[in-house]
């Protein structure tokens with residue numbers, strides 16, 4: 259039985275990925291900050307799911323995830339899903355604490371966990387799937403720190419492939435556009451109406467769409483590396499450049 263470690267499984271893409279991987283016969287270690295959510299998922303998924311309360315900003319706890327013992331000691335797939343965006347605002351109007359949380363979670367925690375997991379992934383010729391975002395590929399106003407962090411995630415994964423040349427370990431960057439999850443709720447400080455308004459009439463992607471994609475990536479044959487995969491709902495596309503005319 260293969261084992262996946264998925265961060266951020268208390269909601270959204272992470273929870274959907276945990277369900278999809280368990281349904282496909284994997285064992286899943288799932289992390290998150292909210293114990294009640296993890297517990298509920300454990301009751302739903304049973305013994306194939308090991309819930310661990312971890313805040314990605316706690317680098318000691320993050321590194322301990324790579325040292326699990328016994329039946330959870332092997333690792334075939336690391337899914338770096340945990341991440342968040344600060345409130346949408348111009349950088350000059352932002353609060354440092356909000357930005358710091360995002361940088362520590364999206365970048366430092368992700369790098370620390372990946373680095374710690376590499377020996378076990380190399381042992382099994384495993385796979386790293388990093389959740390980046392279209393925000394890392396296309397800049398938009400109010401998204402400098404979030405988009406910058408996701409551009410880091412994408413480039414980190416691509417460059418990591420070079421470090422891992424010859425090991426058989428694969429690395430994939432998934433870059434979703436609008437998916438209806440708690441992402442926007444968090445970004446809006448818990449404003450459900452604002453989140454609903456953003457997705458209204460857009461047929462956004464679902465957490466399950468992304469979970470199926472991640473499982474598909476993890477099910478490709480060992481000789482095939484998906485470097486990056488960008489996904490959007492059909493109703494999302496690109497806007498033009500902004501101009502500041504005199």
Ligand code: 8X3
Nearest residue numbers: 391392393434435436
């Ligand atoms: C977030 C996707 O389109 O809201 O990762 O920037 S988008």
